[in-house]
Amino acid sequence: MKSNALRLAVRATTAAMVLGAASQASAIEVGSNGYTADIYGYARFNASYDIDEDIGISTRAGAFSAINTGAAEDNEATGYFxxxxxxxxxxxxxxxxxxxxVVIEGDFRPGTLRLRHGYGEYKGVLLGQTWSNFNSFVGNTTTLDFDSLAGLAGLQGRIAQARYTTGALSFSAEEPITSxxxxxxxxxxxxxxPTLTARFEDSAGGLSYSAAALVxxxxxxxxxxxxxMVGYAAFAAAKMALGDMMTLQGTVSYTDGANSYLYRSGENFGAEDAYLLGGDLESIAGYGGSVGVGMDLGGGRSANIGYGLVTVDWDDAEDDGIAVGGKSETNQNMMANYMWTPVKNVMMGVEYAYFKRENVNGDDGDASRILFAGxxxx
Structure with missing residues (x-):
């Protein structure tokens, strides 16, 4: 298909979408002479009510960094929408x-258009920005909170990379994220x-599983x-179908000098990989995991409950006299939701979430919230 013809087809499809003719069950598809293209996406509304302190950020996700700790927790206002x-x-x-x-995708978080995916792929060779290869969704529990549970497998984010995939194995060289x-x-x-990663992901019967390593x-x-210094990380994730109506899933991660890849550690997403002592870098280790259950209730209804936890080991830094008392040592959260599909292509849901943060110096704080999504x- 000639490029101008493809552009005309996409323009015509976009016009139809604007006029309200895009109520198909799947993405809007066009194609000719062996070329195929589709436009996909969704409109999403999120609303949150923070019961005891305001921890909502864009997409109304909860942020560990916004939780008051110590004496500050005793003087907080309540009730935020x-x-x-x-x-x-x-x-x-x-x-x-x-x-x-070729895939190009964007959204509007935190309020302006941003690139989520922008990559090309041919015969297993991928170049561009997409999900990190040090990542898996296999063990994730479904949540309405966009940032989800602490301790999920890997980066849970998109990054520029060169990747090669053959069967269940994939390898990548990625833009580094260190601090x-x-x-x-x-x-x-x-x-x-570049950061180097390797991942294996497969399934057998009702079991899906994934494992990855990073250096x-x-x-x-x-x-x-x-x-x-050299930092490394590893994770494992799995999901097991328990009959037709229930799944059990979980993740486990360990990092040493690579806490940027320990999901939702530190202040909210990734703790520091090392500390500086007398001009030398000393690695910081961490670990985490998540576990959850998903239930198909029939009639387009489902319920999910999950728990996640991450801990960063600041002991060596503290022993060496580094001022890390106010750093987050352990982040944990729990989310329980009910979701339903009243008609095809429409999802509504409500979720209760509990967040807790504990600092190196012993100060802690927690927060409860309710999230609605359409x-x-x-």
Whole structure:
């Protein structure tokens, strides 16, 4: 199909969507002469009520960083409502007769258009931005909270990379995400080498499973001082179908010098990988996991409950005199939801969530909240 013809087809389809003719069960598809393209996405409304303190951020997700700890928790106001539609998403997929696949997708978090996916793929070779290869959704419990449970497998985010997939195995070289602290401030590490990952993901009968490993360089160079160290991480995830109506799923992760990949550790998403002591980088370890149950109640109704926890080991840094008392040591949360589909392509749901944060110095704080979501797919 000639490029101008494809553009005309997409324009015509987009016009139909704007006029309300896009109520199909799946993405809007066009194609000719071996080319296929589809437009997909959804409109999403999220509303939250924070019962005892305001921890809502964009998409009305709960943030560990917003939880008051210690004496501050005793003086907090109560009852906060918020709503937004920034989770709304739009994407385009196209495939050529030769099998070249291109995906471009964006959403509006935290309030402006951002790129989620932008990549091409051919015969197992992927170049661009998409989910990190050090990531799996196999063991995830379904939640309405966009940021979900602590301790999920891997990065749970999208990053620029070069990836090769053969069967159940995939390997990647990715843009590095590293940071370190001297106690006074957190600094991004030098991007000297790509992060390397390997993942195996497969299924057998009612069991789906995934495992991955990562190695990265954590370094800095000020021109007058420098140091580097090797960090690594690993995770395993699995989901088991318990009959036709229930699933049990979970994840487990361990990191050492790679806490950026320990999901929802630190202040909210990733703790520092190392601390700086006398010009030398010392690695920081962490671990975490999640467990959950999903239930299909029939008639388009489902219920899910999940729990997640991550802990960062700051003991060495504390023993070495680094000021880390206010750092988050353990983050944990629990989410329970009820979701229903009143008509095809429409989802409504309500979720209760409990968050707790414990700092290195022993201060802690918690928060409870209720989230409502409505989503319209096309």
């Amino acid at each position: 918020g709503a937004d539609a920034v989770q709304t998403r739009l994407g385009v997929r196209a495939t050529s007769p030769e099998g070249v696949k 370190f602290t001297d106690g006074a401030a957190t600094t991004d590490g030098k991007q000297g080498l 990265q360089e954590v370094s800095y160079d000020t021109g007058t001082a420098d140091d580097s 989503q319209y797919n096309f």
